[in-house]
Amino acid sequence: xxxxxxxxxxxxxGPLREVVGKKLVSVPYAGLTVAEALVRFADEQGESVxxxxxxSRGNRLRSLILLLNNQTVDQLETSRLRSGDVITVLLPLxxx
Amino acid sequence: xxxxxxxxxxxxxRHIILREVGGKGQSKLLDSRVLIIxxxxxxxxxxxxxxxxxxxxxxxxxxxxxxxxxxxxQILHAxxxxxxxxxxxxxxxxxxxxxxxxxxxxxxxxxxxxxxxVVADYDIVVDGADNFPTRYLVNDACVMQGKPLSHAGxxxxxxxxxxxxxxxxxxxxCLYPEPPPPGxxxxxxxxxxxxxxxxxxxxxxxxxxxxxILRIGDALVGRLLVFDGLEMAFRSIEIPRDSGCSVxxxxxxxxxxxxxxxxxxxxxxxxSKPEVQS
Amino acid sequence: MTERAPECRLDLRGTPCPLNWVKTKLRLxxxxxxxxxxxxxxxxxxxxxxxxxxxxEGHRIVHAISRNGAVRICIERAEExxx
Ligand SMILES: [Zn+2]
Numbered sequence: 001x002x003x004x005x006x007x008x009x010x011x012x013x014g015p016l017r018e019v020v021g022k023k024l025v026s027v028p029y030a031g032l033t034v035a036e037a038l039v040r041f042a043d044e045q046g047e048s049v050x051x052x053x054x055x056s057r058g059n060r061l062r063s064l065i066l067l068l069n070n071q072t073v074d075q076l077e078t079s080r081l082r083s084g085d086v087i088t089v090l091l092p093l094x095x096x
Numbered sequence: 097x098x099x100x101x102x103x104x105x106x107x108x109x110r111h112i113i114l115r116e117v118g119g120k121g122q123s124k125l126l127d128s129r130v131l132i133i134x135x136x137x138x139x140x141x142x143x144x145x146x147x148x149x150x151x152x153x154x155x156x157x158x159x160x161x162x163x164x165x166x167x168x169x170q171i172l173h174a175x176x177x178x179x180x181x182x183x184x185x186x187x188x189x190x191x192x193x194x195x196x197x198x199x200x201x202x203x204x205x206x207x208x209x210x211x212x213x214v215v216a217d218y219d220i221v222v223d224g225a226d227n228f229p230t231r232y233l234v235n236d237a238c239v240m241q242g243k244p245l246s247h248a249g250x251x252x253x254x255x256x257x258x259x260x261x262x263x264x265x266x267x268x269x270c271l272y273p274e275p276p277p278p279g280x281x282x283x284x285x286x287x288x289x290x291x292x293x294x295x296x297x298x299x300x301x302x303x304x305x306x307x308x309i310l311r312i313g314d315a316l317v318g319r320l321l322v323f324d325g326l327e328m329a330f331r332s333i334e335i336p337r338d339s340g341c342s343v344x345x346x347x348x349x350x351x352x353x354x355x356x357x358x359x360x361x362x363x364x365x366x367x368s369k370p371e372v373q374s
Numbered sequence: 375m376t377e378r379a380p381e382c383r384l385d386l387r388g389t390p391c392p393l394n395w396v397k398t399k400l401r402l403x404x405x406x407x408x409x410x411x412x413x414x415x416x417x418x419x420x421x422x423x424x425x426x427x428x429x430x431e432g433h434r435i436v437h438a439i440s441r442n443g444a445v446r447i448c449i450e451r452a453e454e455x456x457x
Contacts, residue, residue: 015281063276092272093249095284096138096224109396119400
């Protein structure tokens with residue numbers, strides 16, 4: 001069970017927003033690292049979301065921009081999320 | 097004494113009045129050469145504004161013909177242009193707006209064999225392509241030749257814009273080292289695009305190009321501007337250069353243009369299992 | 375000699391705003407800082423707008439003399455007109 005103190009927000013763009021159906025998702029991920037949060041999110045959202053974040057071997061896609069509170073994250077594996085943090089996930093857009 | 101004609105003085109008066117432009121700036125615009133990749137949703141507003149601004153030579157790369165489904169957003173083309181090469185339709189529209197402008201059509205598919213030659217002829221490049229292979233190709237060519245590149249991508253109600261100045265900030269591969277797996281990010285053809293969003297984002301590219309030529313203001317170097325047309329909000333994201341970037345990094349591994357197919361093979365060759373694509 | 379003679383003169387009577395200023399500005403850009411230009415414009419809006427635009431770009435209005443429905447404006451070019 002989550003309390004408000006656990007909540008971080010995921011801000012979604014592009015095809016990810018399409019698939020999830022929301023631009024902002026509140027998830028009880030405080031305490032996880034950014035990398036762990038993405039794994040958890042893919043696990044919870046299921047097979048439509050996973051390929052937008054991970055390849056078939058579970059490696060994070062190299063075509064993602066991940067931001068923590070609007071800053072690029074150097075240490076995805078060690079930066080721990082705090083309540084109220086916002087993770088932004090961007091995929092490149094091909095359209096022109 | 098300036099060598100503007102009376103008509104030019106009047107045509108460009110609103111530029112010349114600007115303190116940051118003046119007659120000298122307008123002369124720079126007339127002397128400059130800009131290459132637009134794609135005469136589509138982004139290329140249209142870019143082409144229109146650069147032509148109107150008096151950018152003297154504008155190259156357009158596009159191998160497609162005008163289709164009825166283009167006209168909802170590709171405002172360089174008209175209903176009477178259906179079936180015509182986009183390059184030629186674009187040239188006619190742009191030279192109609194401003195006879196000072198020379199539009200050079202490059203009516204072929206851009207690939208690793210021709211991209212360097214095409215880019216070499218221009219001062220600044222605008223990426224308005226509709227596919228990832230061309231975007232990586234153009235980025236790599238611009239980095240290799242040190243040409244500033246205005247990059248933008250659009251989908252549905254969203255747009256991303258950044259300005260790449262090799263040596264001064266990150267390139268497209270610093271942002272996204274590799275293209276997403278094929279089919280993951282839909283095209284405008286599949287997912288749609290609000291025409292006006294192309295107009296907004298392309299107009300930002302046009303403004304960036306004009307600023308680069310005029311050497312005024314702050315370019316979107318090291319910043320990705322993310323436009324959300326439903327929310328009607330812009331977010332500016334600071335993106336650092338990646339010193340390990342495969343094309344603009346300290347030890348580049350990509351030193352010649354590569355085609356997307358080849359790119360995929362390269363990846364496949366370094367990895368044991370082939371990618372499973374949905 | 376206290377009053378430096380204008381380096382060039384432009385007769386812009388009959389030239390509407392803002393073209394009168396555009397033509398003045400193009401000349402100013404070609405001149406060395408400290409040099410002067412004398413432009414003759416119509417009274418009314420042109421006589422108000424041209425000096426205002428010149429001042430906004432940092433140039434100095436040396437004098438403006440009304441005569442026969444026109445105004446002769448002497449402008450001294452600023453050090454650097456680009457911001
Ligand atoms: Zn790079």
